[in-house]
Amino acid sequence: MYRNLTIRQKQIVWAWAFLAIPILFYSVIRFYPTGNAILISFQDWNLLGDRTWTGFDNYQKLFADPVFWKVFKNTFVYLLIGTPLSLIISFVIAYHLDQVRFMHGFLRMLYFLPFMTSAVAMAWVWRWFYQPVPVGLFNNALASIGIPQFPFLQSTTWALPSVLAPAVWAGLGFQVIIFMAGLRAIPRSYYEAARIDGVSWWTVLWEITLPLLKPTIVFIVVFSSIGFLRIFDHVFNMTTNNPGGPLNSTKPLVLMIYETAFSAFDMGYAAAQTVVLFLVLLVVSLVQLRILRDT
């Protein structure tokens, strides 16, 4: 039967044969569990007993849960502060690093180093930096010059920014490298033409550099948004004794899911939260792609 096919048809058969492997892999590793999670979100299950259907109970409970809304807000605070902040800082660094020749490689390495460091190790080091006197580096420094201690992780206002800071720092290296690649890809001739025309530095930046960096910016925004919406390791490790605390002020959605699933063992409720997170990620990514691509 295979013999009777045309060359074109044979190519298609082979293409499908190869494509079948990733499709199979994805079906087993991704799509099946995703479907299962959606199913569990309509059930009550403690991982041990039988699953029982509960309809929309888990979702009703979720939308009536004040902790969920607090956590939902926190997740967006991570996103709305983290993404623009890391975008601006990494662009400024990349822009200037691109013009530096002296020790260029060394500086680039320094910026990239945090990205390669384990998030867990980094979170614990920062956690100790933030401690009150007598262990915390920052507070010891403040105390030694007579300034009152600052309650980094022990304040409902400042804990979230304190957790976010190392997370932003850790992601910078990657974003700087991507920005630099984007900057290098802009043809020199545009800048030369601009210089001949005597255009200001600001105009060059605004009319040439940024518009031509658009694909890079789209990539970084989408990538880091997903990262901040899924933030977990920094928060969990910096607040292990009181996960997401104090008073849920640093708790992101992923941490709430983890706790619901693996300390309360309420799998149905955790699955409902996961479905909500999935929808949020989907919507945010689609909106960003549309806004940043079309204009």
Add this chain to the structure above:
Amino acid sequence: MSFFNVKALAVATATSAAALFSTAAQAVEIEYWQYFFDARVQAMETLIENFQNANPDITVKMTHFPYADYRTKVAAAIPAGEGPDVVQLFYGWLNDYVAADLIQPLPADVFPASKIDEEFFPMVQAMKDGDAYWALPTAVRSLALFYNERLLEEAGVEPPTTMDEMIAAAKAMTKRDGAGNLTQVGMTAGMTAQDHHWWREGLIRQFGGEPYVDDYQTVNYNSDAGLEALNFYSSLFSGDDAVTAIGFMDEPQAAFKAGRAGMHIDGSFRIGSLNNTRGLKWGVTELPATADGTRSNYSSYWVNAVTTKAEGEKYDAAVKFMEYVTSDEAMQVWLDVVGELPAKPSVGLTEANSNDPVFGPFIKGLAYANTTKFANESGQRQLMVEMVERMTLQGMSAEESLAIAAEAEQKILDEYYNSASN
């Protein structure tokens, strides 16, 4: 001999030989699971070795996991039929395992309930259902007050026996720098560690209350006693004469280990790690009593249970193994190696054990200890953490914060017991 007979004989010889070999070679292997904690694994290895010497036809294979994964792994493996024959579970998880039909009751002829009631510490009765026990512990744990001998000496105070003495000793050991920042605390505090147990089962009862009623299904601490207990607890870290701070040196046990805390309330399981801390001279005494001598303590334990996977000869072997790990001998091994207290007064309350300077205070504590039946321990602990945080970070009054905590905890209990009864 006819041809048929020869053949029959040959077959008979072969089968009986096979049967003979199989009994010799086929030692029953049962699987045992617990979480990884160096001393516990070591103690269990000793117990398994002793057990196998006494029962050469049984081998026990131990598997252990990091504590962080243990509960999930057990919960995933047992329903899938992949798990152990004998498993170690936290007492608070037992209800779920019974409800899901994953463990089987211990046989009443080997473990008669009346005998266990009589021989074990009474808190073990939480594992009883009718005439049968679902599971039994080898060891139990309770709380006591650790103190730093050097700091006590330096401040010129004695190990406290009452709450007033404890506060006075803590004040004497608290140090501040010029700006008023704490550099050494009189005692540690933090609901994230063991203090939530001390507050629930210790302080509330000592102030005349009862934290829960209805077999731990109804929260009862939103009362005068509860409020007094909370006020006492928060007085440790509030005001200008605070003797401690929440989050001092990140974790209470870290502050104590570093020699920056005069006193620290913790469980008997902490003994091992304190012994390994260089330069720390510590002692331990019973939790402080009220002025009129009222004492109360919290105890908890891990139990061993036979899963529904064990059938036939594996079941028999599992029961034998259970018998051994709940024996007096096993309990003494567990005390010597792990530092956890024997679950039977006859072993624990021996002259030598209860006068032991380290184990003694914990063993004495067992006599007046209560065991909270948790629906979701970490969730319920979190509410205690938040109860204190609302007061320290948001300036809420103790009354209001206590009421919120009680209501939230009742909600957890209601949800748990309502869905369990379905």
